Amino acid sequence: MVVREYNDELKYLERIDANSWRIKKGFQPNMNVEGVFYVNSALEKLMFDELRNSCRPGMVGGFLPGVKQIANVAALPGIVHRSIGLPDVHSGYGFAIGNMAAFDMNDPLSIVSPGGVGFDINCGVRLLRTNLFEKDVQPVKEQLAQSMFDHIPVGVGSKGIIPMTATNLEEALEMGMDWSLREGYIWAEDKEHCEEYGRMLNADPSKVSMRAKKRGLPQLGTLGAGNHYAEIQVVDEIYDKWAASKMGIEDKGQVCVMIHSGSRGFGHQVATDALVQMEKAMKRDNIETNDRQLACARINSQEGQDYLKAMAAAANFAWVNRSSMTFLSRQAFAKQFHMTPDDLDMHVIYDVSHNIAKVEEHMVDGKQKTLLVHRKGSTRAFPPHHPLIPVDYQLTGQPVLIGGTMGTCSYVLTGTEQGMQQTFGSTCHGAGRALSRAKSRRNLDYTEVLSKLQQQGIAIRVASLKLVMEEAPESYKNVTDVVDTCHAAGISKKCIKLRPIAVIKG
Amino acid sequence: MFKRKLAALDHHAPDSVNINDEKEIKNLVSWLENQKIRRYKIEDRGLLQADGPEWHTNFDKYCKDLASPVVDGSMAEKLEWLIGYAVSLEYADDVEKYKGQTAENVGKATPNVPKIESSNPLDNMDFESPDFKKGVIALAQILNITPHPDHLITLKAVSKVVRERLSQEALDNPNNIVVKGKPFPFQEADLGFDMGDYVLNQAAKILRLLYIHDLRDLQTSINETIVAVQSITADPKTDTKLGQVGR
Numbered sequence: 237m238v239v240r241e242y243n244d245e246l247k248y249l250e251r252i253d254a255n256s257w258r259i260k261k262g263f264q265p266n267m268n269v270e271g272v273f274y275v276n277s278a279l280e281k282l283m284f285d286e287l288r289n290s291c292r293p294g295m296v297g298g299f300l301p302g303v304k305q306i307a308n309v310a311a312l313p314g315i316v317h318r319s320i321g322l323p324d325v326h327s328g329y330g331f332a333i334g335n336m337a338a339f340d341m342n343d344p345l346s347i348v349s350p351g352g353v354g355f356d357i358n359c360g361v362r363l364l365r366t367n368l369f370e371k372d373v374q375p376v377k378e379q380l381a382q383s384m385f386d387h388i389p390v391g392v393g394s395k396g397i398i399p400m401t402a403t404n405l406e407e408a409l410e411m412g413m414d415w416s417l418r419e420g421y422i423w424a425e426d427k428e429h430c431e432e433y434g435r436m437l438n439a440d441p442s443k444v445s446m447r448a449k450k451r452g453l454p455q456l457g458t459l460g461a462g463n464h465y466a467e468i469q470v471v472d473e474i475y476d477k478w479a480a481s482k483m484g485i486e487d488k489g490q491v492c493v494m495i496h497s498g499s500r501g502f503g504h505q506v507a508t509d510a511l512v513q514m515e516k517a518m519k520r521d522n523i524e525t526n527d528r529q530l531a532c533a534r535i536n537s538q539e540g541q542d543y544l545k546a547m548a549a550a551a552n553f554a555w556v557n558r559s560s561m562t563f564l565s566r567q568a569f570a571k572q573f574h575m576t577p578d579d580l581d582m583h584v585i586y587d588v589s590h591n592i593a594k595v596e597e598h599m600v601d602g603k604q605k606t607l608l609v610h611r612k613g614s615t616r617a618f619p620p621h622h623p624l625i626p627v628d629y630q631l632t633g634q635p636v637l638i639g640g641t642m643g644t645c646s647y648v649l650t651g652t653e654q655g656m657q658q659t660f661g662s663t664c665h666g667a668g669r670a671l672s673r674a675k676s677r678r679n680l681d682y683t684e685v686l687s688k689l690q691q692q693g694i695a696i697r698v699a700s701l702k703l704v705m706e707e708a709p710e711s712y713k714n715v716t717d718v719v720d721t722c723h724a725a726g727i728s729k730k731c732i733k734l735r736p737i738a739v740i741k742g
Numbered sequence: 743m744f745k746r747k748l749a750a751l752d753h754h755a756p757d758s759v760n761i762n763d764e765k766e767i768k769n770l771v772s773w774l775e776n777q778k779i780r781r782y783k784i785e786d787r788g789l790l791q792a793d794g795p796e797w798h799t800n801f802d803k804y805c806k807d808l809a810s811p812v813v814d815g816s817m818a819e820k821l822e823w824l825i826g827y828a829v830s831l832e833y834a835d836d837v838e839k840y841k842g843q844t845a846e847n848v849g850k851a852t853p854n855v856p857k858i859e860s861s862n863p864l865d866n867m868d869f870e871s872p873d874f875k876k877g878v879i880a881l882a883q884i885l886n887i888t889p890h891p892d893h894l895i896t897l898k899a900v901s902k903v904v905r906e907r908l909s910q911e912a913l914d915n916p917n918n919i920v921v922k923g924k925p926f927p928f929q930e931a932d933l934g935f936d937m938g939d940y941v942l943n944q945a946a947k948i949l950r951l952l953y954i955h956d957l958r959d960l961q962t963s964i965n966e967t968i969v970a971v972q973s974i975t976a977d978p979k980t981d982t983k984l985g986q987v988g989r
Contacts, residue, residue, distance in 0.1 A: 391988025397980050417968060420976020424965035454984075461988065481924055563978065621934045621950065627957040630950075631931050653932055699988050742988065 242291040249303070255725040259319075264307035264526050271306040273321030276721040279713060282670060283325070299672075300527065305332035308526040314339040314346025314535075316600050316607065320659050322614050323721035324668025324713060329355065330529035333613035333669075336662040341535060341595060341606040347523065348540045349532035350510045350547075352610030354591035356462075357506060357547055358554035359498030360431075361588050361637040363648065364562060365484045366569065367581040368491040370470045373737065380468060380572050381695040381738035387564040388466055389458045391699025391742045396457030398560050405453050409441040412552030416559035423583075426562065428626050430587040431616060432594075434555040436548035443546040444502075445509050452502030452553055457560035461700065461742030463666070463707055464497045465642065466561065472645060473733035479632035479650050480732050483585045492734060493569075493582075494646055495561050496639045498591065499554035506550045510543040535608055544593070551592060558587060585648070586626075586635040590615045590665035596624075598660045609660055617651035617663040617728045625651075636728050639666050640715040642696075642707050642739055643689045647719045648732040655727035663728040664719065667712035676711040677702065685710075695738040703742060747825045751778060751832060761818055768797060771804070771824065778828040781808055869894065 248263035259271030275283055286301040302325045309331055310319035316338055325334030330351025339346040389396055408415040413434025416422045427434050459466060471490045474480045517533035533539035566577035573580060593610045618625050618634040625634040633650035640646040655661055682704040689696050698704055723730045748756035760766050772790045775781060789800045805820060812823045833840050868874060878893045881900050890896045928947060937943055
């Protein structure tokens, strides 16, 4: 890694406009393309502070700052356009979380990297609407939170209540949400309103290790820990009336359910297995990267293909997982209100993936190209009329679900044409960490965090108190800043703001 | 490819010529030369039956000899011109016979009035009579349909409205059948491209809406199929004893 003074580092960063910065070639060695990151003034400060801290003498090792990671990704073979940092960008394994990078499928040197997808493969957000309003739910929100907590097991080591056999799992890995449909856990319309229709067709369960399957089997239908949650939310603000009504959101106060979860231990194991394989492939094919964590393999190599197939199986796992929790949430609501989920109009508005790599068609310098788009902590945000978004959203653009953190608000955005050109239809995914987990634990007290939530009138059920501190809103960037930056930069458009009234967490 | 032109030339198999098969190309070219074009003397026509790369040289020379304007084009383009050339020769052979065959006259040859005598009174109607036209326009006005200059298109619209909105089912349960959409300001919606002309852009927007409408129907029937299959396969189970809350 290049060691420079902070002021020398700044020479490589250049402001493009009020909401974006360019990272010039040379910031890190061997950059094939430039980097770009989107920030507003508040987030900008966080980014530059992070860089300044890493430049202090003696700061060797530890996390690389987000800007450096974006630049390292720009040095990977086969990358096209730019390495893009979204406003919620923060340090991650190899790739920063909140980084989009696309590789040309027709370039034999192009790579796929598990670090560019993340360990929680196909972590994502699903939003269900209801026809209830805040006044219907407020009086029973404690019971409802408890009922959700009873239905959806949470926390590290939790086990699901949907019986699964090893054969079931194999089928689910191959079929994704089609499995949930076949077994009757979800509705036909759920599939329609899900990215990729809830199934990656190239999934191959035989490329997944026994160990991953063993870890995954009991975990289907569980929320997990970390930043995952299920929340009962109410519509707080509607910015785009028409787009909201296309999503079935009519008025402020309408109640929704947001589920944020991923592929649990299964995806983690798939990623870990792949990293081991890829280190070998890198030696064999002489692939050089700036950071050891950027383990990767050529897309066309055996290792690359195996990873993509196993990753697709993990993606399918995550969709089945979110589908199972959709089923369980519907059950919880139905029991509480003595009405069927149908009568409660509990439709899936949309389901997004924010940790995934997908083959997509994009325009690069005026030419259509087939790219492998890595989105890590970044949500796909396709514009109106894109053939891969559901028919109901053809006029509005794809709904983009941005989950906040415990106690803060969440947003629904829509994709834009400008985003398609600038970021290959990618936008932010959430708040993005500002403090490390360890730092949060040191600095925050859980009783304080809990009483604050109580004051805000938010019912909360958690499995672990340690987590409350790690996941406190203070540990994160302000999600409103993040979303406003995306809106101002034009890479997605604000549609709905939601605030939580009940939170279930690991 | 070339189906219509080959049929006009009385080719023996106009439907099944595969221009990706070199052998078939060779046969086609040789047939055209022997039967229609006759540029070379009979004894020289063997050149167009030669094997291997030599054939391509001969074929290129042949095209040159015929003064084909297609020099660098693909094989399909070269053949396209060659067949067209054969058609023009055929036409020149008997101009009197073919010159009456304009698009208008061909249209007249297949009239709107069905010729078959039938007991169905509709079949005996004159769809072009002023009475009929007036009737269609009157019907359209009653149903609030904007008339099209072609009364038959107006009639199609009338039929669609009657089928979808005035069926017994729709009249009994208007809420189930008649879609209650909310108006969407599609004029302000992003078209995704600009054709540089207001009218063209409007037309493109309308085409997009029609396409979305078709797509919605398709997706609905997909969903119905899934639901039908679910009624056989679905058996969701839960077992709360399995559940375990983590740390």
